[in-house]
Amino acid sequence: MKKSLLALAAVLMAGTVAGTALALTHERDEHSTHLRGDHARLEDGRDGSRADARPDGESFRVADDHRRDRERHHGRKHHRDHDDDDDDDRGGGERAGRQPATGPSDPTTPVPDNGLFQGKARPKVEVN
Amino acid sequence: MKFLLPTVAVGAAFVAPTIAAARPVTIETTMKAYGGPGAYAAIWVSDAAGKYKGTLWMAGDRAKYWRHLADWQRASGGRATEVDGITGASVGSGKTLKITVDLADALIDAGYVVHVDTSVENGRDVSADALAPLAADQSGKPIAGKGYVKSLKVSF
Numbered sequence: 001m002k003k004s005l006l007a008l009a010a011v012l013m014a015g016t017v018a019g020t021a022l023a024l025t026h027e028r029d030e031h032s033t034h035l036r037g038d039h040a041r042l043e044d045g046r047d048g049s050r051a052d053a054r055p056d057g058e059s060f061r062v063a064d065d066h067r068r069d070r071e072r073h074h075g076r077k078h079h080r081d082h083d084d085d086d087d088d089d090r091g092g093g094e095r096a097g098r099q100p101a102t103g104p105s106d107p108t109t110p111v112p113d114n115g116l117f118q119g120k121a122r123p124k125v126e127v128n
Numbered sequence: 129m130k131f132l133l134p135t136v137a138v139g140a141a142f143v144a145p146t147i148a149a150a151r152p153v154t155i156e157t158t159m160k161a162y163g164g165p166g167a168y169a170a171i172w173v174s175d176a177a178g179k180y181k182g183t184l185w186m187a188g189d190r191a192k193y194w195r196h197l198a199d200w201q202r203a204s205g206g207r208a209t210e211v212d213g214i215t216g217a218s219v220g221s222g223k224t225l226k227i228t229v230d231l232a233d234a235l236i237d238a239g240y241v242v243h244v245d246t247s248v249e250n251g252r253d254v255s256a257d258a259l260a261p262l263a264a265d266q267s268g269k270p271i272a273g274k275g276y277v278k279s280l281k282v283s284f
């Protein structure tokens with residue numbers, strides 16, 4: 001009875017130790033893979049940042065800063081693009097150097113019945 | 129043949145008053161060389177009491193910006209039906225927008241006034257930028273604007 005209890009305890013202990021060791025190994029592998037991926041991106045420039053990696057991990061801070069800057073810049077650009085869309089809306093699409101179109105936006109639409117347009121004649125419009 | 133003359137006479141009797149009741153009126157709005165994007169401009173008419181009569185032309189086809197033409201917006205209610213079929217592109221810096229429309233004789237020398245409201249993106253909104261009376265003695269005389277309009281001239 002005592003021997004079997006000891007054997008069971010030994011098996012359980014061995015299993016626990018083995019499991020813990022395996023878990024630690026897997027976690028370390030994953031971490032190193034992740035770091036290798038970041039480092040590789042830094043080195044080949046895919047991340048858009050400089051590959052000036054330093055052993056103290058400064059490179060990752062640099063990369064993160066660059067990424068944040070880029071995201072901020074992208075955000076501003078997107079906002080500006082959005083504003084530009086509005087600019088186009090507002091200006092009717094005609095910017096300096098472009099001749100604006102003339103005439104009604106929809107030639108088939110009848111003129112308003114406001115008493116100003118005799119015989120419903122559409123106004124003649126020119127821009128010079 | 130014997131019916132021709134009476135037919136022509138009767139036709140003329142109906143057509144002649146129509147022709148006589150309206151005359152072509154030209155409204156020229158010249159913008160200053162302000163150097164910005166195209167200006168939105170509402171050209172509209174009020175009666176002697178200052179009440180909105182109707183819009184002659186809307187330069188600038190995006191309805192969401194018409195609210196910047198404050199006098200027009202207030203007077204007309206800003207309804208799209210007021211400018212259906214009489215809307216075109218905004219007017220560029222230094223350009224002249226020339227509109228010719230047949231206006232009823234009854235509108236001439238009766239206190240009616242042509243209003244021009246303007247607005248430019250990243251610029252100002254100018255209500256009553258230029259006002260010109262529909263009056264025979266003012267025909268062809270340029271009137272200076274106070275904002276983006278250099279001059280407004282009504283000729284008939």
